[in-house]
Amino acid sequence: MARTLADALREFDDARLIELLRARQDLTSPIPHGIGPLAARAAQPGSVHKAIGSLVLPELQLAEVFAAYAGPVAPEQLAHAVNASTEQIAPHVYRLATLALVYTDENGRALIPVRALSEALPHPAGLAPRLSSDPTPDDAREIVESLPAELREIADSLAFAPARLTGSPDSSLARQLTKARLVTKVNGPGGSRLLIPRTVHLALRSGVVHRSFAHAPTPGPEASPERFGGARDAQMLEAALEASRIAATIATWHADPPSVLKRGGIPLREARRLAAAAHTSHETWTSIIHAAWVGGLIGNDGETWQVTREFEEFSDASPARRWADLCSAYLRSNYLGSLAGTRFGDVSLDGLHEGEARTGESPRAALSASVGRKGVKVRRRHMLRHLADYPEREASAASLAESLAWAFPTVQRAAIIEEAYAFTRETEAFGLLVDGVPSALAPAALEALAREEVEALEYLESVLAERLPEPVEHVLLDSDLTVTVPGLPGPRVAAVLEWTDVTSRGAGVVARVTGESIARGLSAGGSADALLDELAALSLTGVPDVLAYLVRDEARKRGQVTVGPATSFITGEEEHLDRLMTSSEASRLGLKRLAPTVVISSGDPGFVMGSARAAGLAPLAAGASGAAAHERTLGTVRGGPVGLELESDAREQALDVEPSEALTRIRAAEAGRLDEVSVPQRLLAAIADEREIQIGIVDGRGGTRVLHVKPLALEGGRLRARDAEAGEEFTVLIHRVLLP
Template sequence: MTTSTRRTKGGPVGTPAGSAVPRTLAEDLRGRGDDELAQLLRARPDLTTPVPVDLTQLATRATTRASVARVLERLDHFTLQVVDAAVVLPDGFGYPALRDLVGDVPQLPGAVEVLRTRALLWGPLESLRVVRTVRDLAGASPAGLGPALPAALGATGPARLQELLADLGLPPTPDAVSAIGAIGALFADRKAVAALLGEAPPAAAEVLDKLVWGPPTGSVRGADRPVRAADANSPVEWLLARALLVPAGPQAVVLPRELALTLRGGRVHRDLAPTPPEITATPRDPQAVDAAAAGAAFTAVRRVEELLELWSTGGPAVLRAGGLGVRDLKRAAAALDVTEAEAALWLELCYAAGLVAGDGEADERWLPTPAYDVWRARPVAERWATLAGVWLETTRVPGLVGTRDDKDKPVNALGPGVDRTAAPEVRHALLGRLGELAEGSAAPAADLLADLAWHRPVRTARLRSELVDRTLVEAELLGVTGRGALAKAGRALLTGELNAAADLLEPLLPTPLDHVLLQADLTAVAPGPLVVALAQELHLAADIESTGGATVYRFGEASIRRALDSGRTAADLHRLFATHSRTPVPQPLTYLVDDVARRHGRLRVGAASAYLRCDDEAVLGELLADRRAHGLRLRRLAPTVLAADGAPDQVLSALRSLGYAPMAESATGDVVITRPDALRTPPRSLPPRVTGEPPAPSTSLIDAAVTAIRAGDRAAVSRPRGAEDGEAPAELPRTSAAETLLALQAAFAERRPVWIGYVTREGRATQRIIVPLGLEGGYVTAQEHTAGELHTYPLHRITGVAPVDVADPAPS
């Protein structure tokens, strides 16, 4: 019969009356239906890796310390309070006893159902049991309660127990067990405890008040010295004489659990929290929210592009231990004109998205990857969706950059110490709560923190304060939120629909421009975002002077020479300015281009160790006479050729610093065109995602796992039809080839186990229980119950097939 847990007005309803009480968790699982087993595997995905052979193995795995700790981490605050109450009760307690300790609140049946579904509680509601591992993890003081009287007084001698009975005004008992029981019965009686404490000195009540809600222990000298009521000289001795406090060592006392529960009014927790705290919503204009988020999203894409364009000409070195140096982070922040924390965010996003990586050379440096070129060619909205999607799911926490780890070492950007497995869950939880509010509503960080603390008090305890504020800041910088409220594109992002998020953002972004405004002071103003081709040409021919609503580019000799070095000609630059400027091209800019172009390439530098070649002998003579070039140790080899003591790249750099515009040439005399944006790493895969959680199993996997577990469990209690006492028959099953095939086809269609006789390659005759999973090409693919593994059996080696009788059929 299938048993299920239902909720009614009075509480959940479980095993029907008259049903046998399971003796173990495995028996309890065996009494559950397939849907309930599927719920267990879905709630605890670690149980499916690998799939258990049968229900006994499933029960064993469900009680391991690691698995129980993992599922406890995912319980909310109220359900953990119910766990505390269940741990306080002895095994075999009924639902009413649990309700008395927790309180008759509407949420209690649901919490009990959650615990039973996850196999932390088992048995019928009339006789519930807590998994022993849960008790172990709860520790010695669950909910701040001390040990029960049998444990607290277990080492007390019989004579001393009789003295305690006498001082409490109770009759003597024949043995220690009954004495402890009598004391426990007294402590459970509220009226009797109230009358007893009415005789206590005022200071004794104050001592109990300090211990009643935990911690239940206190320090007292000579606590283990026997004291009679008549000889008590202090409030603590008065309590010790009556077992209201029990010695826990030579200098420690403890408040017994039974007395603490009575003093607490029969409740385990002082403050019950059956529902999450309320979140105060602040309404915002949804259009203003989306506009602010779109502006931030556009800025985020520009920041990433500026950073990677900067590193395209040669990125910083990779530290020996991995990561980016502190000075290099400061330089990146200064180049972007942002704080170091914000620069760390863009760097970590680039790394997590696979846009930047180490080049793998001996002197390893950080460089953009080929994936960056693909990303840069896509529309801005799609680029943003990629970054935002990576941020939502990555385990890397940029806010940790600059802090110190457990070994008091600094945490570097792009380094190995930035991963936190709880980060994606925290981001989803925070943004999910914002998404549940009315559209355009913001919420205080304190309210969101309290809500997160209620839903995952154990899972995110250490990272809550570190992650909540930083997550909200990062979401605002990235454009997932605007003015503290979740934007429409952010809502789509939470569902994993990156294309939909990009489509919602696209209309809100500024239209890329194909023109600039050239000015007489050798600057160009881009009044908005530029199309990719124009932006790349301007990055080549000018330096960015300032960013903001408009970007200001400054032209200079170095920038014009950079464009000429990359293969552009003066005519190309004049054409670029004339085509894309909405203002007339200023004469100073024309003169600058012509002047640099006239001098550009007159000197040629090649490899001798290096030589200089120039058709104008006067230029070479001027260079020989220049004292600033003395370090190059130039000497004339021919009227138009000089030799230099240095590598070609060093000579090029030195001559450019002297105001010349040399060009490099190859060994064949061809001009070497340098492209500053050509530095890329080899193809790189995305960095691994650090996670301590198994992936969520699919519905098909869960269904298959339930089928396999059921089959394995049936095999454990099955026997071939006609066998005695569950033993296999003395002879192998014998059927004809046609009968064998028909029997296997029927078993495959019904997914039921059968006995087969099988002869191995070595000629050894064996018997096995299998569930056929496929029949094709003269082979049967089946799962063997004893090992829980898949095997392929040639049909010609199967001697016959016999039906299986199930001794204890599983519920349907």
């Protein structure tokens, strides 16, 4: 009997099998009952497709050679097909064999790909699909060698061109190429098209599938030296603090909340307005605001975007903790916030194209699914690892794109460019990159991804906190209404700055007090007397009279009407409201009594309902009109993305069972120490051993038809098999299959 993949896997030692199970985690769900079922599952099309997604570029090139030849390939032929030596390809061949995508024949002289490899790569290296009408390899060589001289130059130009040719199939040149059997005419839904048969194409290439063998990408150039010692660290800290400040500006949304687009997200015009109000660029603002969204600080009710309850805790945290929350959310998200406002394909390695918008496609909206993409966080982790490997090199979008293309060769080129471009913008916004050079925070971000989320937050906070200078709790006031903070603002100074318009940030902060800024502070619930008292306590230069006059003048204008928060109303008998007002829940609800039978609360209606129950009352839900409503219609704005569950990349799946434990159970089943073997496991064993078995198929009337078959594949709850007598393939649902 010919050697099978199961035979090859039985020769693996424990270490190599564990490597296989770790790299292809879908093979252990559920755990196979033996090496045979493991091999059969590894050869299934769906599993092979996932495994191809984990290959790096040189491994994919070799996989395409196997797919191109769709049969045994000798190592020398394999090396020739990629213009490399057998020594160069050896480690990559070993990796493909470890992933159970190829195995050696019984003589050990050739490598055999699993059947599904060709199915998963139907157009390897631009070649046409294999057709039954293709000439044999010998005939293809004869076709190429017997080409007339006038077609020789054309044939050479077609050698590494795509197999599908453009142009009219009825042109004079097309007829010449067809007559020479260099191309064939294929009919399809869109009409006839010209195709170079795969065997002819390989003959034109003299058996070469890829003209050059991929090598690991080279890093960017050496980073230029700092003009001043510590300049990059200072810029890093400034960017980290700026990220915290930008996120805090969402507190102003209550006054003029941005609207929600029908397709989800924030309108581009509003996003630009909010970025300008936050005194930052649109790209930086969208980078930070997406992290705030993913972190649950922002949500929407379908009409407007609002802050959530989590924002209050966030705003009370230290600057280092706020940065840690934002950075962690960014690192673990599948979003590319800085691409908001662009269309797919608009981004180049040098920036944004200024070309015309593609027909029918709208710009991607911030805070929407349009800026999300499967596998982004896995590729972001790879780029962080690239920064860690080359800490003294510049990380340009071009060098990062090259690294991504090598590590993720199956990802579309335009997507690779977009993600590399977005990474440079977003990491600059968080202080992980400074002028294209990795900062001291970059390795900390990579380390955080290896930790549990809570532990990662504490770690990131400590890394930034130990680098921040001691905060200052004093200011310098000038008669021109300028406020100068000579260092990192402490909590009390930061509160005072809320009453100002900041004009400059860096080693310190320069701000200016205006009538509008004071009005903004008063509108937020501040007190003019409290502000002047605090300024007197913090100022090293006293409080100029002109500033005191301005504050008091603005205060006198306020108070014509009073507006306060009231998210919920509660009505009921006076005695019941008395009980609620005196309960332990009252302080958390922010209750205010307007009348004996009417109370308002700043708490969310759903939260108030639960608190009323805790106080021993039986509340009834009411809508905005006062009529009874279903309780599920009440509730707080939910933070974070809703309705967008991006799948994880195959390289990032969580293990249900550790590979070592899974191997122990597979070995036990192989040795016969596990008695219970299911029908699927027995079918998988037959597939792995490539043997024929007898099965029963239950028909719709309860009868059973007995067949002698060769099982071919088992996937998606269906068995594909070949009838041993009729020679025909068929598919049947697994629950209809009986085994003796």
